[in-house]
Amino acid sequence: MSITTAHPARFRAARCSGAGCPPVTTPGIGSQALGTPAMASSSWLIGRTAASFPRTIYLMSLRMASSRRPSLRVHLKPHHKLWLNWDGAFLMGPRYLRFLDAVDRTGTIRAAGREVGWSYRTCLNRIREMERVLGAKVLATTRGGARRGGARVTPEARRLVTLFARWKREAVRLSDVAFRKILPR
Incomplete structure (x- = not known):
């Protein structure tokens, strides 16, 4: 080369x-x-x-x-960056979706943050910002450390997570179909 x-x-x-x-x-x-x-x-x-x-x-x-x-068909693949705004303010993107899914699975903010590469402080700041924009709680937390403490996603946030995940899948699917349609053979 x-x-x-x-x-x-x-x-x-x-x-x-x-x-x-x-x-x-x-x-x-x-x-x-x-x-x-x-x-x-x-x-x-x-x-x-x-x-x-x-x-x-x-x-x-x-x-x-x-x-x-x-062949361009073999080598080219579109990529997408999608996010949700609430009244013009950023609400959540794909990493927020992964974070909230991880909170659901692990039950703690710290473990979920580790999965997405955020520090505990960053997690708290992102949660506060989401709650400020949304005007509702995103996580329900209980204090108590490793034995009694934890976090879970609220029903409102769970609806947003489900909506965002379905929308993202559909947007990617439709974009891939459109991309293959316009790509020359």
């Missing part, structure tokens, strides 16, 4: 930009003439080179060397 860019960092110092700059191949990675370029991000190069690549980088791959182009 080789990394080729029309705008490497050293041309910036020479005030060379645009189509007039020759492409430069980063040495030690491979040959430039291996195939059709595929897009790669500069984050791919972290730890591999000291140069910064502010613009498009082309990654030449052996898999792309054939004259036959790969």
Whole structure:
């Protein structure tokens, strides 16, 4: 593989930009003439080179060397980020859904937070914010530590969790159908 860019960092110092700059191949990675370029991000190069690549980088791959182009249907898949707003304010997203499901399963805020990667303080802040936006309790908690304490999702929050999960499944399903429909064969 080789990394080729029309705008490497050293041309910036020479005030060379645009189509007039020759492409430069980063040495030690491979040959430039291996195939059709595929897009790669500069984050791919972290730890591999000291140069910064502010613009498009082309990654030449052996898999792309054939004259036959790969099918877009095989390689492309849409991804979605969905969330619910309540009167214009953020209420919950997919991680909140996972958190509330985890509270239901584990019975504690701390264990549920661990499952989604939140600290206990973050969990409390997110719960307070959801309750402020919603105007109702999200969790019913009891004090008492490991033996007597715990948390459970309120019926109102459970309805929201169910609604959000069903909506997300349906949105993803319909989006996948639409994506396959418009994708060229």
